[in-house]
Amino acid sequence: MIPAQLAGFLESGVSVLVATxxxxxxxxxxxxxxxxxxxxxxxxxxxxxxxxxxxALANLRDNGRIAVCFxxxxxxxxxxxxxxxxxxxxxxxxxxxxxxxxxxxLADAWxxxxxxxxxxxxxxxxxxxxxxxxxxxxxxxxxxxxxxxxLVDVAGRAP
Amino acid sequence: xxxxxxxxxxxxxxxxxQIATCGRDGEPNVTYLSQVxxxxxxxxxxxxxxxxxxxxxxxxxxxxxxxxxxxxxFEAYRLRLRFEHAETxxxxxxxxxxxxxVIASHTGMTGVFALRSADVYxxxxxxxxxxLLLPADPALEEAAPPLPAGPLTEIRGLQVVxxxxxxxxxxxxxxxxxxxxxxxxxxxxxxxxxxxxxxxxLVAIASHGYGEAALGARARIGAxxxxxxxxxxxxxxxxxxxxxxxxxxxxxxxxxxxxxxTLPPExxxxxxxxxxxxxxxxxxxxxxxxxxxxxxxxxPLCFDDWDEAFLGIxxxxxxxxxxxxxxxxxxxxxxxxxxxAPAPERRRVFCYYRNDDCVFVDGEYLIRNVxxxxxxxxxxxxRREGRTEFTNRELRLDxxxxxxxxxxxxxSRLILLRRRLQEKCPEVRLVPVRRGRFALELDCAVSLLExxxx
Numbered sequence: 001m002i003p004a005q006l007a008g009f010l011e012s013g014v015s016v017l018v019a020t021x022x023x024x025x026x027x028x029x030x031x032x033x034x035x036x037x038x039x040x041x042x043x044x045x046x047x048x049x050x051x052x053x054x055x056a057l058a059n060l061r062d063n064g065r066i067a068v069c070f071x072x073x074x075x076x077x078x079x080x081x082x083x084x085x086x087x088x089x090x091x092x093x094x095x096x097x098x099x100x101x102x103x104x105x106l107a108d109a110w111x112x113x114x115x116x117x118x119x120x121x122x123x124x125x126x127x128x129x130x131x132x133x134x135x136x137x138x139x140x141x142x143x144x145x146x147x148x149x150x151l152v153d154v155a156g157r158a159p
Numbered sequence: 160x161x162x163x164x165x166x167x168x169x170x171x172x173x174x175x176x177q178i179a180t181c182g183r184d185g186e187p188n189v190t191y192l193s194q195v196x197x198x199x200x201x202x203x204x205x206x207x208x209x210x211x212x213x214x215x216x217x218x219x220x221x222x223x224x225x226x227x228x229x230x231x232x233f234e235a236y237r238l239r240l241r242f243e244h245a246e247t248x249x250x251x252x253x254x255x256x257x258x259x260x261v262i263a264s265h266t267g268m269t270g271v272f273a274l275r276s277a278d279v280y281x282x283x284x285x286x287x288x289x290x291l292l293l294p295a296d297p298a299l300e301e302a303a304p305p306l307p308a309g310p311l312t313e314i315r316g317l318q319v320v321x322x323x324x325x326x327x328x329x330x331x332x333x334x335x336x337x338x339x340x341x342x343x344x345x346x347x348x349x350x351x352x353x354x355x356x357x358x359x360x361l362v363a364i365a366s367h368g369y370g371e372a373a374l375g376a377r378a379r380i381g382a383x384x385x386x387x388x389x390x391x392x393x394x395x396x397x398x399x400x401x402x403x404x405x406x407x408x409x410x411x412x413x414x415x416x417x418x419x420x421t422l423p424p425e426x427x428x429x430x431x432x433x434x435x436x437x438x439x440x441x442x443x444x445x446x447x448x449x450x451x452x453x454x455x456x457x458x459p460l461c462f463d464d465w466d467e468a469f470l471g472i473x474x475x476x477x478x479x480x481x482x483x484x485x486x487x488x489x490x491x492x493x494x495x496x497x498x499x500a501p502a503p504e505r506r507r508v509f510c511y512y513r514n515d516d517c518v519f520v521d522g523e524y525l526i527r528n529v530x531x532x533x534x535x536x537x538x539x540x541x542r543r544e545g546r547t548e549f550t551n552r553e554l555r556l557d558x559x560x561x562x563x564x565x566x567x568x569x570x571s572r573l574i575l576l577r578r579r580l581q582e583k584c585p586e587v588r589l590v591p592v593r594r595g596r597f598a599l600e601l602d603c604a605v606s607l608l609e610x611x612x613x
Contacts, residue, residue, distance in 0.1 A: 019179035019189030026222045026239075027187050029179035031291075051290030067179075067187045076409035082186060114401065114435075114459070115174070119233050122292045139212075141190060143406060144413025148212040 002041030002135055003151070006079065010035055010044070010070050013105025018046060019067040020059035028055050032068065033125045034102030044068065044081060044133045047091055047099050051124040060085040066133055069141055073113045078141035079151065087132040099125055161285040163200055166227055166236055170197050171398035173459050174228035178205070180216035188212045193406055195227060196255055196277070203238065204277045206255050207245065208410075214278070217242035223280060226288065230460055235288040240280035252277045257391050258403075264382040266407035268414070313469070316344040320473055324480045333480045334365030341473065342367055347454050349431055352442070352477070353378055353385060354450040361389055361451060369431075378451075384437045385453050392448060394440040394467060394474075399459045401435055435459035440470060442478035449481050506604040507584055511535045514611050520584045530576040532560050537589075537599050538607055551595045573597070 002010065016032040033047040046068055048056055060066060064085040071078035091099070107120035138151040169176075176192040190213060194206035203225075207214050217223055221242035226235050246252045256274040263272040320340045327333030334352050341347040349368035356362035356377065363376040378385040388395050397403060438461075439453040452474045454462070510519045517527035518534055526534065533554060540546045551569055555562060562569060577589050586603035 017177050017189045017191075019181075019187035021179075021181040021185065021187045024222075025181045025183070025185060025220050027179035027181040027189075027224050029177050029189050029224050029226050029237075030288075031226075049290075052288060063185065065185055065187055067189050069189045069191075071191060074405070075412075076191075076406060078191070080188070080190070082188075113405070122233065122295065124290055124293055142409055142413050143191075143193070143208070144410045145209055145417050146413060147190075147209060 002037055002044070002081065002138060004041065006138070006151075007037040007041060009072075009077075010037055010079070010081075012072075013102065013107075013109040015069075015071045015073065015106070016046070017069040017071070018048065018056060019069075020056045021063070021065060022055075022059050023062055028059060030056050031123070033099045033123075033128055034106075035068065035070075036098065038132075042135055043086075044083070044135060046131045046133055047095070047102075047128040048131060049124045050090075050127045050129060053129055057088060057129060060088055060131060066131070068133070071141065073109050073115075076142055078143075078147075080139045080141040081133070081135055082137040082139070083133040083135045085131050086134050087130075089130055091128040091130040095128070095130065096126055099128055161236065161287065163197060163203070163282055163285060166229075166285070167197070167464055168231065168460070169227040169229050169236060170195055171230070171396075173230035173399040173402065174233070175402065176228065177226045178213055179224045180213050181220055181222065182212075182216045183219040188216055192225065193403075194255055194258060195225065196251070198251060198279060201282055202243070202279055203240070203282060204246070204251055204255065204279045206259065206274055207276045207278050208259065208272060208274060217278070233292060235291050237284075237286050237288055239283040239285075241283055243279045243281050245276035245278045247276050251279070253391065253393065257387055257393055257395050258397060260381075260391075261384045261387050261395065261397060262403045262407040264387065265404060266411050268407065268411055269382070272407065272410050272414070316340075317469070317472065319344060321476055324476045327480060327484065330481060330484045331365065333477070333484060335367070337473065337477055337480075338365060338367035345469075347470075349434075349455040351376070351453050352450050353389075353453065354481075355389070355448060361385060364450075384439045385451050388439040388441055388453075389448060389451050392441045392443060394438070394471060396436075396438045396462050396467060398436050398462065400437060401459070431455045431457065433457055436461040438462040438466060438470065440467075440474045442474055442481065444478050444482040449478050449485075452477060505586070506606060507586060508606040508608065509535075509538060510608040510610055512610055523583060525583055526576060526579045529560060529562060530572045530579070533572065534576055534580075535607075536560065538587075538605060541599055541601070542605070542607060547600075548592065548596060548598050551597075 016035060017029060018032045019027055019029050021027045030048065030052050033049055036045045038045060066085050067080055067082050069078060069080045103121065103123065103125050107117040110120050111117055140146055140149050140151055172194060176195050177189060178192050179187060179189045181187045192205055196204040198204050223240040223242065225238040225240060227238060228235050252274065255277045259274045263269050320337055323336035323340050324333055327336055338350045341350060351363045351366035351369065353361035353363045359380045361378045361380065363374055366374055380386045381390045384395055384397060434455040434457065436456045436459050439451055441448055442450040442452055508521050516531060518525045518531040536557065537549060554560060554569060555567060573589065580587050586601065588600040589597050590600055591597045
């Protein structure tokens with residue numbers, strides 16, 4: 001379950017990395033183009049660019065296991081959401097604006113650390129697949145001694 | 160398959176790499192990596208600072224997938240890896256640990272944030288991530304950077320730098336000439352040379368690009384890139400200093416939040432406050448550190464493998480030049496002189512009897528009082544610091560020798576000492592080099608004993 005105060009962070013211009021794995025437990029990483037927090041934090045929809053997500057989609061159709069890491073460039077504040085894909089489909093035209101806004105926000109955030117917007121805006125971002133994920137766990141991922149701890153264990157401290 | 164060597168610019172992590180792993184229970188995990196180190200054409204090493212989920216996963220299931228990014232083109236490369244083993248010592252570990260030590264020392268986390276292991280992975284495949292980037296927009300793209308200068312230009316430039324070093328009449332001219340030429344011919348715009356200043360400090364005795372302010376700048380051994388290079392005696396290059404510091408600060412905040420106690424304050428960077436790339440190398444003569452040569456740039460991509468190799472050559476030349484022109488005579492000098500090279504054929508044993516204030520050589524009386532104390536001081540400094548040249552002035556200023564303040568007759572005492580050595584121990588000589596200075600020449604090994612007689 002994603003706490004309400006975390007939803008805004010996940011939907012902002014943070015890096016969104018996705019891991020899936022195949023039937024032989026061979027993992028794969030790719031960059032997602034933002035998420036939408038749904039059902040009061042019980043679910044996420046993750047947008048995966050069609051251009052780079054062929055393997056991830058095959059993995060998700062095989063077993064549904066997914067990890068999504070959110071990380072803010074300026075200070076490495078990071079969380080990771082673990083879950084299962086419950087639905088995989090093409091993102092609708094009405095979701096294109098959300099994906100484009102996300103990329104703009106990412107370009108702003110990366111601009112702060114010196115990555116020029118012209119580079120960020122070249123990332124392939126549309127069309128996308130929309131992957132609906134049932135959230136099973138949320139973990140602190142900011143580098144440090146408690147990276148990997150469940151969010152509830154470090155309650156009271158921002159992740 | 161793309162060769163690993165072709166990914167050279169991706170390794171410094173200017174755009175951070177990412178790793179996906181999977182536990183035995185089938186749960187995938189993905190996170191950023193702080194360091195990916197090229198090991199050989201078939202292997203890379205990843206840094207492990209904390210025993211985290213990634214590490215636990217690869218111990219259960221060795222397969223991993225890493226995305227590396229080219230810092231200029233933003234192309235991504237997917238490395239399929241298999242965890243091989245973890246190293247906790249040796250050259251690979253030292254190289255990776257040094258980089259973390261630099262960041263830890265800057266962010267007040269020395270000893271708290273350190274490399275736990277260098278985790279070595281076999282590279283199963285390397286492929287470019289197709290479709291990651293849209294075609295470049297010519298209106299937004301800048302012109303391609305110029306190609307690096309050809310080998311002929313580099314060799315000729317190196318020749319000029321080498322000439323300046325070889326022909327310099329003194330140490331300031333050597334260092335200024337070399338640093339100027341490195342800027343004019345190769346664009347190394349910010350450079351300094353620091354030497355051991357006694358204790359745990361280094362002091363800058365030459366700089367280029369910083370104005371006068373950098374001269375006399377100090378670096379603590381073991382702190383920051385310069386101090387770490389001096390301590391470990393290894394070349395180090397840090398690209399994306401800003402990114403490394405952000406990472407270090409993130410760890411620091413987590414440590415403090417986790418009740419890690421009060422950490423010491425962050426140490427300001429020496430030199431450019433907004434440096435994005437640093438390269439420092441030890442100046443070594445045999446196993447002796449004569450200084451550190453340090454470069455900085457605001458361009459995070461400024462230094463690469465070529466610079467390491469090239470500046471390594473220049474550094475060796477500077478070190479040998481500094482050794483040749485070491486300040487002699489005046490005080491202890493900013494760095495110690497070498498020990499005498501010739502292979503000694505015999506050993507002479509000098510013994511100083513404290514309560515009788517006299518020196519014996521191989522059991523035979525040599526000299527006493529002030530000339531004896533002078534000889535003892537010279538032999539002692541030679542043994543401890545490798546000094547071979549001394550001044551009359553420093554003898555006069557040494558209260559332990561007990562010379563009278565006026566009419567000290569130092570010259571005649573030295574003449575006495577010289578003659579006595581000539582008679583009884585011709586392998587040890589005091590040779591005047593110029594006015595007020597003399598050299599200690601040894602044609603034998605020397606043992607020094609200090610005793611009470613009785």
